[in-house]
Amino acid sequence: MSEAPQKRRRVQRSPSPGYKLDDDDNYVPYVPVAQRRQEKLAKITSWTANSDRDRARRQKEEMEEQEDAEKEEERRREKARKERTLLMEAQEVHTKKDIEGAYSKKTDYQKAEEADAEILAAIASRRKLASDLELATGVQYTEPLKSSWRPPRYIRERTEEQHKKIREKHHILVDGENIPPPIEHFQDMKIPGSILDFLKTKRITDPTPIQLQGIPTAFAGRDLIGIAFTGSGKTLAFCLPLIMMALEEEAKLPLVRGEGPVGVILCPSRELANQTYENVLAWCEALAKDGRYPHLNTLLCMGGISMGEQSHVLNKGLHIVVATPGRLIDMLEKKKFTFNNCKYLCMDEADRMIDLGFEDDVRNIMSFFKRQRQTLLFSATMPKKIQDFAQQSLIKPILVNVGRAGAANLDVLQVVEYVKQEAKMVYLLECLQKTAPPVIVFSENKNEVDDIQEYLLLKGVEAVAIHGSKSQEERQYAIKSFKSGAKDVMVASGVASKGLDFNDIQHVIIFSMPKEIEDYVHQIGRTGRSGKTGIATTFVNMNTPEQTLLDLKYLLMEAGQKVPPFLASIDDPRAVQGGSLKGCPVCGGLGHGISNCPKLEDTQRRQMASHRAANDAGGGF
Structure with missing residues (x-):
C-alpha cells in the first residue's frame, strides 16, 4: 500500500543586501x-632619482x-714666477745644462764599464759547484x-799580529774565517821524518810561501783556494795533506x-796527471820505506793507458786516485771503484x-760523492770570476794568494822581440844559442809544432814534439826522452804548458804568442821554477792582435821587466778616456775589459758549436 506524499515546507531566505550605486561619499x-x-615601484623610482640628483649636485x-x-x-x-729675478733663472739654466752635459758627455769608457757590468752579471748566474743530488735535495753543509x-803549542799561542807579520814577510794574502796559522818549518807541521828526509834529497828544506800557509790550512780540514806563481810548490801543498789523510784512515x-779511495786529485791534461801520479808514488814509497808506516795504494786514471795494467792496485784497498775527468767518469760509471767513503x-x-x-x-764526478x-x-x-764562483761553492773557504792571480813569475826574465812571420824559423836557431839545453818551444798551432820540429831536425837539433793530436805513446816518449836529457828541445802546443815540471829548463821560446794572456803566463812558467831563474823569449809581429800586445805590455810593467819601444807605443783607449785600469774578471788580463775578452769569445764560440752539433744530430732520421 503506497504511502501518501509528504508536504514540502517553504524555506524562508534571508533578504539580499541592497547597494546604492549612486552613493559617492563612501565608494572606494x-x-x-x-x-x-x-604604482609602488614608480614611487620608489622617483625617490631614487631624487637622491641621485642630490648626489650629482653635491659632486x-x-x-x-x-x-x-x-x-x-x-x-x-704665476705670481711667484714673475717675482723671481733673472739671476735665479740664469743659475737654474746653468745648473740644468751642467747636469745634461755631464750625462750627454758620458765617456766611451763609462759606457764600456756599464756594458762590462751587464756581461759579468749575466755570466755570474751559474749554479754553484755541487752535485746534482745536493742541488736537487737542497743539501747544504755549513761547517x-x-x-x-x-x-804545536808554541804556534797556537802566537798572537794574530805575529801570524800577520809572518804572512807579510812572505807576501801571503789570506781571506776567510778562523784562518789556521802559517808554519815556517816542515817539522812543525808534524810531517813524518821519512818524507822530510826524501824532500831533503830533492833540496827541499823549507816550505815555500804557498806551502807554509796552504799545508796547515789543508791539514786543518778547511776548504782552500790556493793561488801562487808557477813553480812555487803547489803540488806538494795539496798532495801531502791527502797522503796524511789516507795514512790516518789506513791506521x-x-x-x-x-774500499776507497780516500781522496782524488783531478788534472786537466794527461801529462799533468801522470806527473802528479809519479810525485805521489815517490812520496808514498818514501813514507813506507822505514817500515813504520803502511803502504798506500795509488791509481792513475787517465785516457790513453790500459787500466788492466793497474789491476794489482784495484785488487787492493784504494787510497788515492789521480785522474783526468773523462776516464774517471768512465771508471765510476762501470763501478770499478766508488766514492762512498771519499772525502778529499x-x-x-x-x-x-x-x-x-x-x-x-x-758536476758529474761530484754526483758520485755520498758524504761531505x-x-x-x-x-x-x-780570475776574479772563478774565485767568486768557487767561494760560493766551498764551505767557509780560505783564500791563500801569493802575488796577484795571473801575474808572471818574477824569477823569469821576459824578452819580447818583433820578428817577421817569414823570419821566425831562422831567428829560432839564433835564440837557441842563448842558453844551454834543455829548451821548450811553444806554438799555438799543431801543424806549426810539427813544422818546427821537422826544421830543427833538418838543422841537426835533437828535438821532439808534443800536441793533442799525437798518441799517448808518442806523448809519453817525448816527455820521457826530454826529461832524461836524450833530447835537447821540445816543441809543444798548449798541452805542455799547464803545470808540467821539467828539470833545469833555462829557456822558453814562445814561437807564436797565445791570444789568452793566461796561456802565456803558464808557458813562461816552465822555467824559473823552485827559486831558479830562467829566460822567456817571445816572438810577436803584425799578426799578433793589438789587444794581446796590450795585455803583454801591462804584464811586463807589473813584473818590472823591460818594455820594448814598439810595445810601449801602444796606447790603452781606457787610459785615454780617463778610466781606471782594472783587470778582466774572466781571464785576468790587464789590457782589456770583459767585453773584449778573447777567453769569453772562445767559450761562446765553443758553446755555439756544441749547440749546432746537437741540433744537427737531432734533425736527421
Whole structure:
C-alpha cells in the first residue's frame, strides 16, 4: 500500500543586501594587485632619482671648489714666477745644462764599464759547484770537516799580529774565517821524518810561501783556494795533506778490496796527471820505506793507458786516485771503484777545471760523492770570476794568494822581440844559442809544432814534439826522452804548458804568442821554477792582435821587466778616456775589459758549436 506524499515546507531566505550605486561619499573603487605594485615601484623610482640628483649636485659643487682651488694655486705660482729675478733663472739654466752635459758627455769608457757590468752579471748566474743530488735535495753543509791535526803549542799561542807579520814577510794574502796559522818549518807541521828526509834529497828544506800557509790550512780540514806563481810548490801543498789523510784512515782500519779511495786529485791534461801520479808514488814509497808506516795504494786514471795494467792496485784497498775527468767518469760509471767513503777532492789548474769546458764533467764526478768532502782548488791563474764562483761553492773557504792571480813569475826574465812571420824559423836557431839545453818551444798551432820540429831536425837539433793530436805513446816518449836529457828541445802546443815540471829548463821560446794572456803566463812558467831563474823569449809581429800586445805590455810593467819601444807605443783607449785600469774578471788580463775578452769569445764560440752539433744530430732520421 503506497504511502501518501509528504508536504514540502517553504524555506524562508534571508533578504539580499541592497547597494546604492549612486552613493559617492563612501565608494572606494577596486584596484588590481598588479596596478598597485606598479604604482609602488614608480614611487620608489622617483625617490631614487631624487637622491641621485642630490648626489650629482653635491659632486658638481665639490669639483667646482677643486677647480677654483687649482686656479688659485696656478695664479699663486704665476705670481711667484714673475717675482723671481733673472739671476735665479740664469743659475737654474746653468745648473740644468751642467747636469745634461755631464750625462750627454758620458765617456766611451763609462759606457764600456756599464756594458762590462751587464756581461759579468749575466755570466755570474751559474749554479754553484755541487752535485746534482745536493742541488736537487737542497743539501747544504755549513761547517768544515773535523780534523785531528793541531799545530804545536808554541804556534797556537802566537798572537794574530805575529801570524800577520809572518804572512807579510812572505807576501801571503789570506781571506776567510778562523784562518789556521802559517808554519815556517816542515817539522812543525808534524810531517813524518821519512818524507822530510826524501824532500831533503830533492833540496827541499823549507816550505815555500804557498806551502807554509796552504799545508796547515789543508791539514786543518778547511776548504782552500790556493793561488801562487808557477813553480812555487803547489803540488806538494795539496798532495801531502791527502797522503796524511789516507795514512790516518789506513791506521784506523786497513782498507780491503773494493774500499776507497780516500781522496782524488783531478788534472786537466794527461801529462799533468801522470806527473802528479809519479810525485805521489815517490812520496808514498818514501813514507813506507822505514817500515813504520803502511803502504798506500795509488791509481792513475787517465785516457790513453790500459787500466788492466793497474789491476794489482784495484785488487787492493784504494787510497788515492789521480785522474783526468773523462776516464774517471768512465771508471765510476762501470763501478770499478766508488766514492762512498771519499772525502778529499783537489783540482789542479782549477780555473780550467771549473771553466765551461770541464764544469759539466766536474758536476758529474761530484754526483758520485755520498758524504761531505774537503775541496781544494789550486792554480797560478785564477780570475776574479772563478774565485767568486768557487767561494760560493766551498764551505767557509780560505783564500791563500801569493802575488796577484795571473801575474808572471818574477824569477823569469821576459824578452819580447818583433820578428817577421817569414823570419821566425831562422831567428829560432839564433835564440837557441842563448842558453844551454834543455829548451821548450811553444806554438799555438799543431801543424806549426810539427813544422818546427821537422826544421830543427833538418838543422841537426835533437828535438821532439808534443800536441793533442799525437798518441799517448808518442806523448809519453817525448816527455820521457826530454826529461832524461836524450833530447835537447821540445816543441809543444798548449798541452805542455799547464803545470808540467821539467828539470833545469833555462829557456822558453814562445814561437807564436797565445791570444789568452793566461796561456802565456803558464808557458813562461816552465822555467824559473823552485827559486831558479830562467829566460822567456817571445816572438810577436803584425799578426799578433793589438789587444794581446796590450795585455803583454801591462804584464811586463807589473813584473818590472823591460818594455820594448814598439810595445810601449801602444796606447790603452781606457787610459785615454780617463778610466781606471782594472783587470778582466774572466781571464785576468790587464789590457782589456770583459767585453773584449778573447777567453769569453772562445767559450761562446765553443758553446755555439756544441749547440749546432746537437741540433744537427737531432734533425736527421
